[in-house]
Amino acid sequence: MRCAAVLTAAGSGTRLGHALPKALVPLGGTPLLVHAARGLVASGVVDGLVVTAPDGHLGEVASLFPGGRVPGSDVPVRVVRGGATRQASVAAGLAALDDVAPGCDAVLVHDAARCLAGPDLVRRVVAALEAGHRAVVPGVPVTDTVKRVVDLPGGGARVVETPERSALRAVQTPQGFTRELLERAHRLGAERAADETRAVSDDAGLVESLGEEVHLVPGEAAALKITTAADLELAERLLSSS
Numbered sequence: 090m091r092c093a094a095v096l097t098a099a100g101s102g103t104r105l106g107h108a109l110p111k112a113l114v115p116l117g118g119t120p121l122l123v124h125a126a127r128g129l130v131a132s133g134v135v136d137g138l139v140v141t142a143p144d145g146h147l148g149e150v151a152s153l154f155p156g157g158r159v160p161g162s163d164v165p166v167r168v169v170r171g172g173a174t175r176q177a178s179v180a181a182g183l184a185a186l187d188d189v190a191p192g193c194d195a196v197l198v199h200d201a202a203r204c205l206a207g208p209d210l211v212r213r214v215v216a217a218l219e220a221g222h223r224a225v226v227p228g229v230p231v232t233d234t235v236k237r238v239v240d241l242p243g244g245g246a247r248v249v250e251t252p253e254r255s256a257l258r259a260v261q262t263p264q265g266f267t268r269e270l271l272e273r274a275h276r277l278g279a280e281r282a283a284d285e286t287r288a289v290s291d292d293a294g295l296v297e298s299l300g301e302e303v304h305l306v307p308g309e310a311a312a313l314k315i316t317t318a319a320d321l322e323l324a325e326r327l328l329s330s331s
């Protein structure tokens with residue numbers, strides 16, 4: 090199996106509130122997106138990488154990959170301009186796959202924001218693809234009780250349902266797909282984007298809307314998504330204790 094990865098790094102990081110776009114924020118002195126790229130490559134199962142960069146930062150992102158390679162490896166990198174949404178950024182990345190891994194038949198989609206995801210996690214996702222699954226997500230059990238709510242007209246919200254917790258998983262990235270399935274799911278996603286009221290927040294969600302099966306593999310705590318300043322502090326502690 091020939092596997093390429095799309096590393097989504099084009100978000101602004103509004104909830105983090107840093108002066109830099111989130112993927113360029115340093116963790117232990119190294120930008121989040123470089124940590125994430127190294128984690129993918131350390132798995133030994135990624136043949137090429139497309140990075141989606143924030144508008145206005147393409148040169149800066151490219152300079153993090155001297156010679157067009159992930160530092161410390163010979164894995165080729167192409168930097169492309171991301172889109173207005175994560176979904177649009179992934180689609181832009183998919184269009185460049187053949188520049189880094191011509192003819193690849195599997196794709197990982199990974200968030201720069203999950204910068205500490207480790208090589209074992211990446212290998213678990215790819216092993217499930219190699220075993221014949223066409224869509225694979227890593228997930229961890231949910232530890233909070235989750236409520237479905239509706240907003241009230243005057244403000245606040247009302248609980249309408251408590252889903253059975255044992256059946257819930259918080260899903261992470263990298264998510265893995267056969268290339269054919271992911272490209273088909275994104276074509277459908279682009280068609281629906283204009284009139285869809287409920288945005289799909291991950292790639293597996295697009296695949297599910299095709300009626301295709303998505304396989305779950307165990308996730309890991311280190312693959313937390315850096316969303317807020319508190320997440321960044323936690324990641325700093327995890328990094329310095331590793």
Ligand SMILES: Nc1ccn([C@@H]2O[C@H](COP(=O)(O)OP(=O)(O)OP(=O)(O)O)[C@@H](O)[C@H]2O)c(=O)n1
Pocket residue numbers: 096097098099100101102103104105111112141171172173174175176178179199200201202203314315316
């Ligand atoms: N238009 C976008 C939006 C997000 N992303 C990437 O998708 C991942 C997950 O997105 P999220 O954590 O929501 O990042 P931001 O959109 O930057 O965060 P915020 O919503 O707080 O602005 C991140 O690695 C982010 O860089 C992207 O490539 N293109």
Ligand SMILES: C[C@](O)(CO)[C@H](O)COP(=O)(O)O
Pocket residue numbers: 175200259260261262290291292314
């Ligand atoms: C793809 C993802 O990381 C899976 O948990 C998540 O859906 C991204 O969500 P965000 O709101 O774009 O951070």
